[in-house]
Amino acid sequence: MKLLDIGTVSDRSGLPPSTLRYYEEIGLIRSVGRHGLRRQYDTPVVTQLALISLGKMAGFSLDDIRAMFARDGTPQLPRAELHLRADALDAQIRGLTRLRDALRHVADCPAETHMDCPKFRRLMDFAARASGRRGR
Structure with a gap:
């Protein structure tokens, strides 16, 4: 599987690296390792970040959004x-x-x-x- 570094994820998602680090800190996303000092992510994280943005636009809190993902990051949306x-x-x-x-x-x-x-x-x-x- 191809890994993306934090800069690439930032470019693709439109979110600054500081937000990505914060999301990781509160458990919304997970990095899978580091290349030097740069965090590395699996490619599905870009989709996960899009879902997080959509949830925020809909008025859900970050805690609500966190509950919408399984531990492996797959969405479990409460219909x-x-x-x-x-x-x-x-x-x-x-x-x-x-x-x-x-x-x-x-x-x-x-x-x-x-x-x-x-x-x-x-x-x-x-x-x-x-x-x-x-x-x-």
Whole structure:
């Protein structure tokens, strides 16, 4: 099997060597040896790093992501948790879409002032309620 040194893995993954060392330190990835002072990795580590990046983009913590890999690094993805995360993203997308549409309306609203715009007033009420829920 061909081994990749830390610089090559860094280039292929887009992650700095310091992140690779950190991921190794916390058990997300494993090096298989060293060539001089440079860590060496099996080629599947690049795929594993892509899955880690995808998990981070989906909002999973590094601890959550670590639990998604077997000891040998093969993915063991929790399908039910992935469905829940996808549902949460759908809700966030719907909320952000409503916010975007409201902001576009307010930007183009023909009312003399923003405070005269009913949609802007509803947006302000929504923001006040949302802020109150986060403060609890």
